Structures are given as C-alpha cells and as structure tokens.
Amino acid sequence: xxxxxxxxxxIVTRKTFAIFAVLLLALPFVLPLLTPxxxxxxxxxxxxxxxxxxxxxxxxxxxxxxxxxxxxxxxxSHGILDYFKTLGVSRRRQMLQLWLSCFTVFAGxxxxxxxxxxxxxxxxxxxxxxxxxxxxxxxALLFFLVVAPLLILSISLGTRLNGAAAYAITTGLALYGxxxxxxxxxxxxxxxxxxxxxxxxxSPHYHLSDLNSRLAxxxxxxxxxxxxxxxxxxxxxxxxxLGASFQLYREAK
Amino acid sequence: xxxxxxxxTVTLSEGLSIGYRSRRxxxxxxxxxxxxxxxxxxxxxxxxxxxxxxxxxxxTLLKTIAGIIPxxxxxxxxxxxxxxxxxxxxxxxxxxxRRIFGAFFKNGEREFALRMAEDIExxxxxxxxxxxxxxxxxxxxxxxxxxxxxxxxxxxxLDEPFSGLDFVARDKVDSVWRQREDEIVRLVCVHPDEPTxxxxxxxxxxxxxxxxxxxxxxxDWVETKQSLx
Numbered sequence: 001x002x003x004x005x006x007x008x009x010x011i012v013t014r015k016t017f018a019i020f021a022v023l024l025l026a027l028p029f030v031l032p033l034l035t036p037x038x039x040x041x042x043x044x045x046x047x048x049x050x051x052x053x054x055x056x057x058x059x060x061x062x063x064x065x066x067x068x069x070x071x072x073x074x075x076x077s078h079g080i081l082d083y084f085k086t087l088g089v090s091r092r093r094q095m096l097q098l099w100l101s102c103f104t105v106f107a108g109x110x111x112x113x114x115x116x117x118x119x120x121x122x123x124x125x126x127x128x129x130x131x132x133x134x135x136x137x138x139x140a141l142l143f144f145l146v147v148a149p150l151l152i153l154s155i156s157l158g159t160r161l162n163g164a165a166a167y168a169i170t171t172g173l174a175l176y177g178x179x180x181x182x183x184x185x186x187x188x189x190x191x192x193x194x195x196x197x198x199x200x201x202x203s204p205h206y207h208l209s210d211l212n213s214r215l216a217x218x219x220x221x222x223x224x225x226x227x228x229x230x231x232x233x234x235x236x237x238x239x240x241x242l243g244a245s246f247q248l249y250r251e252a253k
Numbered sequence: 254x255x256x257x258x259x260x261x262t263v264t265l266s267e268g269l270s271i272g273y274r275s276r277r278x279x280x281x282x283x284x285x286x287x288x289x290x291x292x293x294x295x296x297x298x299x300x301x302x303x304x305x306x307x308x309x310x311x312x313t314l315l316k317t318i319a320g321i322i323p324x325x326x327x328x329x330x331x332x333x334x335x336x337x338x339x340x341x342x343x344x345x346x347x348x349x350x351r352r353i354f355g356a357f358f359k360n361g362e363r364e365f366a367l368r369m370a371e372d373i374e375x376x377x378x379x380x381x382x383x384x385x386x387x388x389x390x391x392x393x394x395x396x397x398x399x400x401x402x403x404x405x406x407x408x409x410x411l412d413e414p415f416s417g418l419d420f421v422a423r424d425k426v427d428s429v430w431r432q433r434e435d436e437i438v439r440l441v442c443v444h445p446d447e448p449t450x451x452x453x454x455x456x457x458x459x460x461x462x463x464x465x466x467x468x469x470x471x472x473d474w475v476e477t478k479q480s481l482x
Contacts, residue, residue: 005356
C-alpha cells in the first residue's frame with residue numbers, strides 16, 4: 001500500500017480538503033438563514049439537509065474529481081506509476097490504491113455532510129426520524145454509486161490525458177447526468193427526435209441518485225424495490241465506467 | 254542451519270533486440286531497433302555500468318529489463334525484485350523527503366532511509382520541489398536502496414543516478430553500495446563523461462550492438478570512451 005500512502009500524503013500535505021471541510025461544516029447552517037425562513041421556520045431544518053448534500057455534490061465535483069485527475073496526471077508524468085509497475089504493483093492495484101487514497105479523505109468530508117443532514121435536521125417524531133435516517137443512508141449509497149466510478153475515470157483519464165482535460169471530461173459527464181438530461185427530457189417532451197431519444201436512453205441518469213427533494217419535502221424513505229432498481233442501474237453504469245477506466249489507464253504518458 | 258540467500262541475476266538472451274514498436278496507424282508491429290545482443294549476457298551480483306552515447310538505447314534497455322516496455326525479440330530473465338529508478342522520477346513537489354520516506358517505509362527501514370539521507374547530506378525537511386537536482390536524485394536513490402535492504406535478491410536499474418550529485422555525495426553513495434555488493438545487481442546507466450566508477454562489468458552499446466566487457470576493478474575510461482565513438 002505504498003502508493004496509497006504516498007498519494008494520501010500528497011493530498012493531506014496540500015490541505016485543500018480543509019477548505020471544503022469548513023464549508024461543509026458552516027454553510028448548511030448559514031445558507032438557510034439567507035432565505036425568508038421566518039415565514040415558515042419548520043423549513044429551516046430540511047433546508048439545512050438540502051444544503052449539506054448539495055455542498056457534498058459540489059465537493060465531489062469540485063474537489064474529488066479534480067484530485068483524481070491531477071494525481072493521475074502527476075504520477076504518470078513523473079514516473080511514479082512506472083516505478084511501482086517495476087515493483088510488481090499491477091495496473092488494477094495501482095488504480096485501487098489511487099482511488100482509495102482520494103476516497104479516504106473524501107469519506108471524512110462525506111461523513112460531515114451526512115452527520116449535518118442526519119443529526120442536525122432530524123424530525124422530532126419517531127417515525128419521521130426513522131424515515132429521515134433511512135433516506136439519508138439511501139442517499140449516501142446512491143451518491144457513492146455515482147461518485148466512486150467517476151473518480152476512477154478521472155484518475156485513468158488523468159494518466160492518459162492532462163489533468164485539466166481529464167477533470168473537464170469527468171465533471172462534464174457528471175453535470176450532464178445530474179442536470180443536462182433534465183433539459184434533454186424537456187426538449188424531447190415537445191419534439192420527436194429519434195437520435196436524441198436514443199441519446200436520452202443511453203445517457204447516465206445520475207439525477208436518479210439525487211434525493212434532495214425527498215429530504216426537503218419529507219417524502220419519506222425510498223421504497224426498497226425502487227432503491228434496488230436505481231442502485232442496480234447506477235451500479236451497472238459504474239461497472240461500464242470501471243471497464244472503460246481500466247482500458248484508459250496508463251502507467252506513463 | 255545457515256542458508257545463503259539466492260543470488261540475484263539478470264540474463265539477456267542471445268538475439269535480444271531492444272527498441273520501440275510504432276504506434277502509428279498502418280505501422281503497427283514495426284519496430285525501431287536500437288540494439289541487439291550477439292551472445293547471451295549474464296549480470297551477477299555487483300555493480301555493472303551501462304555505457305553508450307546519447308540516444309543509443311541506455312534507458313530503453315533499462316526499461317526493457319524492468320518490464321516497462323517489451324523487447325522486440327529475445328528474452329530477459331530477472332532473478333530478484335526489480336526496481337527501475339528513472340532519471341526523471343519525481344515525487345510531489347509539496348512533499349518533504351521525510352514524508353516520502355514515511356509513506357514508503359516503517360520503523361527500521363524508515364530509520365535506515367533517514368540515516369542514509371543524513372550520510373549523503375539530504376535535507377529531509379525541505380519540500381521536494383525546492384531541492385536541487387542532485388538532492389532530488391538522492392531521494393529516489395534512498396528509496397531504492399532502502400527497499401533493497403528487504404530480504405531476497407534485488408536488482409536495481411539506475412538511470413544516470415549521479416547526474417546531479419557532487420563528488421562528495423557520489424563517494425558516499427559509493428560507500429553505501431559497497432556494503433551489500435553481493436546481494437544486489439546494480440546496473441548503473443552512466444554518461445561516458447562521468448568520472449570513473451568501480452564496476453564488475455560494463456555493458457556497452459555501440460553500432461547497434463549490446464556487448465558485455467568484463468572489468469577488473471575500474472574501467473579503462475579513455476579507451477572505452479573512444480570505442481563508443
């Protein structure tokens with residue numbers, strides 16, 4: 001696990017994660033207060049949860065994928081991955097160690113968002129509180145199924161392209177899956193276009209992992225069958241991305 | 254019962270050819286042959302120099318032995334843990350050498366790395382990016398040497414490890430190398446203009462041929478340089 005420790009040391013030394021940690025700790029409490037919450041104070045807590053998860057998405061897209069892309073780029077251009085290859089660390093193990101080092105730090109950031117959303121916004125009623133906790137856990141699972149493969153992709157693209165290109169491609173894919181598809185759906189509702197319809201079908205529907213509306217409107221936990229279907233769908237996309245990432249990964253540029 | 258550890262060896266087969274395969278469309282499979290062997294070459298424990306003029310395939314040979322790039326023909330057999338320390342190997346410029354050693358090693362190995370750093374005058378608390386070229390070379394050398402302290406046979410492939418080192422540091426690295434000459438094969442790629450180094454043999458690449466020249470103590474440097482021209 002030397003590559004893991006070396007990469008983790010590199011991430012920790014740069015300390016950029018600390019900015020996001022502070023934002024994740026402070027903004028969920030500050031942002032809802034900037035709204036006209038006095039008209040309905042009961043919305044304050046769901047808004048806090050929504051802010052926490054939204055900030056975690058921003059952290060994933062703005063920090064995590066950037067880390068993956070730059071580390072893939074830096075280590076492959078600096079001969080580090082070739083060095084580990086000569087030590088017998090296979091491509092698969094290299095990818096796993098790089099992924100794990102980024103995710104180790106990100107897990108701490110995700111834990112902050114999860115804790116803020118779950119424990120500082122939990123409803124008082126016992127049944128609602130149970131639903132709240134389960135919804136947050138379901139959200140965490142779906143979030144992981146989207147972000148984890150995208151991180152692998154950003155690392156692999158970083159080893160092949162440069163860091164900026166790898167980051168732009170991965171973040172673009174994530175933003176398209178989260179928001180772009182919504183625009184496409186609106187367009188297709190008014191227009192018949194076979195090609196765009198196919199694009200829509202084969203697009204990664206990452207927006208399915210966004211449970212913010214369930215939290216904001218206290219809709220309760222996702223039915224388990226729906227969760228299973230969504231998790232299987234997102235997991236399937238994850239497997240495809242993993243396969244592509246394995247093909248894209250290079251020890252040296 | 255005492256058992257001596259198995260000796261490390263590198264064997265280059267007869268007909269070994271090193272170089273690059275083209276990646277261009279329509280030229281796939283075609284290779285640029287840089288050097289080949291007429292007879293088998295065996296490197297046993299000890300120090301071996303790799304000498305050639307620029308662009309003749311020194312680094313390519315090291316990368317081929319390390320398994321980073323495939324040979325165009327023939328085989329290479331390595332008996333031992335291989336490490337290839339590229340001249341261009343660079344760590345994160347923000348990391349301090351102490352942290353780098355901490356990531357690679359624990360306990361006794363870490364202490365050895367720090368002791369070696371002190372011996373060869375490396376500042377371990379200065380960020381890697383702010384170190385001079387020679388000091389950056391030292392970090393890679395220390396990592397490789399410390400790993401080679403682990404049990405079992407080792408093969409170190411070092412690409413111009415002395416290019417940025419002053420004579421004092423060279424002498425100190427040399428004395429570290431002398432400590433375990435029998436358990437490690439060190440194939441050291443050096444520029445023909447480098448000062449004389451003690452070695453067991455020298456691999457020379459000239460006119461596209463890779464040859465081994467046995468050396469008794471140190472190489473006749475002037476003669477070798479002339480033969481490379």
